[in-house]
Amino acid sequence: MVGVGVTSLSKLEEAIRDFxxxxxxxxxxxxxxxxxxxxxELEFSSMVRRVQQRGDHLLAGNITAAS
Numbered sequence: 909m910v911g912v913g914v915t916s917l918s919k920l921e922e923a924i925r926d927f928x929x930x931x932x933x934x935x936x937x938x939x940x941x942x943x944x945x946x947x948x949e950l951e952f953s954s955m956v957r958r959v960q961q962r963g964d965h966l967l968a969g970n971i972t973a974a975s
Contacts, residue, residue: 920948
């Protein structure tokens with residue numbers, strides 16, 4: 909997936925697919941996984957806030973954490 913159109917988000921999506929494909933139960937580390945999920949949750953919240961401040965949510969309909 910290297911080349912034109914590669915974004916940070918597309919790299920993250922690829923990493924998630926790799927994780928799902930390659931994860932071994934013996935590698936379970938709930939604290940590290942929770943920290944990664946929390947970091948992504950913070951990024952999501954910040955992104956939604958920026959979209960709200962720009963008014964983008966008014967152009968395409970209301971955006972919520974559930975949408």
